[in-house]
Amino acid sequence: MGLVTGLLGLPLLPVRGVMWLAEQVLEQAEEQYYDPARIRAQLEQVDEARRTGELSEEECAEIENELLQRLMHRRG
Amino acid sequence: MSPVEAESPTYVYGLVKADSVLPDGLTGLGPSGRVSMIAHGRVAAVVSDVPLDRPLGLRGDLVAHETVLDSLATEGAVVPMRFPAVVEEHAVVDELLVPNEDHFEALLDSLEGRAQFTLTGRYEQDAVLREVLEGDEEIRALREKVRELSEDASYYDRVRLGELIVRALEQRRETEGADIVERLEPFAVATVSNQLGAPEDVVNVAFLVERDRQEEFENAVEGIGEELVGRVRLRLLGPVAPYDFVPEA
Amino acid sequence: MSVVTQRGGGGGGGYVERAPGGGSSSLADVVALILDKGLVIDVFVRVSLVGIEILTIDARVVVASVDTYLRFAEATNRLDLYEKGGKDLPGLVQGITEGGAKGKTSGVLEAAAEKVNDMLASGREQRSEEPRRRPVRQRARENEE
Numbered sequence: 001m002g003l004v005t006g007l008l009g010l011p012l013l014p015v016r017g018v019m020w021l022a023e024q025v026l027e028q029a030e031e032q033y034y035d036p037a038r039i040r041a042q043l044e045q046v047d048e049a050r051r052t053g054e055l056s057e058e059e060c061a062e063i064e065n066e067l068l069q070r071l072m073h074r075r076g
Numbered sequence: 077m078s079p080v081e082a083e084s085p086t087y088v089y090g091l092v093k094a095d096s097v098l099p100d101g102l103t104g105l106g107p108s109g110r111v112s113m114i115a116h117g118r119v120a121a122v123v124s125d126v127p128l129d130r131p132l133g134l135r136g137d138l139v140a141h142e143t144v145l146d147s148l149a150t151e152g153a154v155v156p157m158r159f160p161a162v163v164e165e166h167a168v169v170d171e172l173l174v175p176n177e178d179h180f181e182a183l184l185d186s187l188e189g190r191a192q193f194t195l196t197g198r199y200e201q202d203a204v205l206r207e208v209l210e211g212d213e214e215i216r217a218l219r220e221k222v223r224e225l226s227e228d229a230s231y232y233d234r235v236r237l238g239e240l241i242v243r244a245l246e247q248r249r250e251t252e253g254a255d256i257v258e259r260l261e262p263f264a265v266a267t268v269s270n271q272l273g274a275p276e277d278v279v280n281v282a283f284l285v286e287r288d289r290q291e292e293f294e295n296a297v298e299g300i301g302e303e304l305v306g307r308v309r310l311r312l313l314g315p316v317a318p319y320d321f322v323p324e325a
Numbered sequence: 326m327s328v329v330t331q332r333g334g335g336g337g338g339g340y341v342e343r344a345p346g347g348g349s350s351s352l353a354d355v356v357a358l359i360l361d362k363g364l365v366i367d368v369f370v371r372v373s374l375v376g377i378e379i380l381t382i383d384a385r386v387v388v389a390s391v392d393t394y395l396r397f398a399e400a401t402n403r404l405d406l407y408e409k410g411g412k413d414l415p416g417l418v419q420g421i422t423e424g425g426a427k428g429k430t431s432g433v434l435e436a437a438a439e440k441v442n443d444m445l446a447s448g449r450e451q452r453s454e455e456p457r458r459r460p461v462r463q464r465a466r467e468n469e470e
Contacts, residue, residue, distance in 0.1 A: 090364075138352070139348060141355075142346070157363050219401055241401060304340075314345070322362065
């Protein structure tokens with residue numbers, strides 16, 4: 001009996017915890033997706049990659065335009 | 077002056093005094109690549125044609141916009157438009173310049189002989205994390221705890237640890253950032269503080285600096301950079317057109 | 326187009342990275358300057374004020390995410406203080422730029438780097454990195470008492 005209560009009682013907390021975190025992450029995901037500061041940070045990263053040669057100019061341009069579209073989209 | 081055409085979309089980069097001379101080598105974002113001026117009274121708009129086969133927003137468009145403005149800024153006062161600014165050709169005079177000539181002239185006067193610099197600074201990650209750890213027992217203890225546990229078991233503790241560190245960084249930068257700005261303010265006529273994007277950002281401030289104080293200002297920044305070496309990495313953008321010092325409206 | 330940034334300004338100590346602006350600006354700089362600043366053509370008709378004001382641009386609140394917290398925890402863990410050894414925690418991300426003279430890439434950009442790599446990998450076929458809609462939220466609400 002104790003076991004059943006235990007089984008019933010226990011999962012609620014961690015599950016709720018995980019759900020809550022997942023919720024947070026999802027909620028923030030959209031904000032982050034369009035967050036200008038984050039997009040700027042990503043642009044900086046692309047720039048760094050261009051400098052080190054990690055990404056080719058073409059690849060950089062492609063990603064940059066994608067990021068720019070996100071920025072413009074936000075401003076709608 | 078070209079004849080007024082119906083539906084001739086015109087890109088506006090910014091506003092200058094009507095007696096300005098455009099510098100050579102300006103390249104617009106339109107198919108012709110040409111940049112010209114449309115004047116009315118004492119003010120003028122710096123304009124070009126617009127690409128018609130695609131929407132604006134490619135990297136090249138943005139870069140062209142800034143390049144034109146920064147070039148104009150080296151010659152004299154310019155009021156930058158926000159990107160993108162497209163109007164019909166006749167509207168440049170009728171709706172932009174005519175109703176606002178006085179205001180634009182006043183804005184231009186207030187910007188004459190002044191350039192913008194934007195200072196950004198970031199913490200050197202390891203150095204500042206060491207400082208935070210050394211200065212905070214709770215954080216040190218939590219770190220110890222986390223190191224003992226497996227990745228799964230330590231999940232919530234790691235989130236908490238990160239949270240505490242971020243708080244500590246935010247507290248630090250509030251003072252350090254303000255300090256940096258305070259030391260540079262005397263060299264500028266105006267400052268604008270921008271939103272900081274990441275926890276390790278320390279400062280992001282635009283300074284409007286008189287031409288004849290520019291060198292002093294740069295030296296002062298360099299001096300602060302030297303003091304902060306190893307802890308904060310400073311970056312100075314400029315001189316550029318006064319983007320931050322123009323009211324939206 | 327490579328970014329031209331030089332170390333060293335007037336004083337010649339080289340402690341401050343200089344970005345001269347104009348055509349050599351990085352796209353991140355350009356974006357920060359021209360998308361949220363400057364005269365807005367729609368509203369100029371309402372203009373009446375004169376003079377330079379101190380403005381606060383961008384009232385958006387940036388909330389640090391769980392993601393960010395974990396990254397800092399990770400970075401702190403990897404810090405070698407005075408102790409040697411200790412647990413070798415699996416790296417959360419693989420930075421695309423390793424150490425080097427340029428200095429350690431700021432931790433926060435590592436995740437961006439990973440994303441950049443991901444974007445490349447997913448490439449042409451599907452651009453969607455868009456967050457999925459929220460059925461989970463509904464379910465969570467129902468489960469909670």
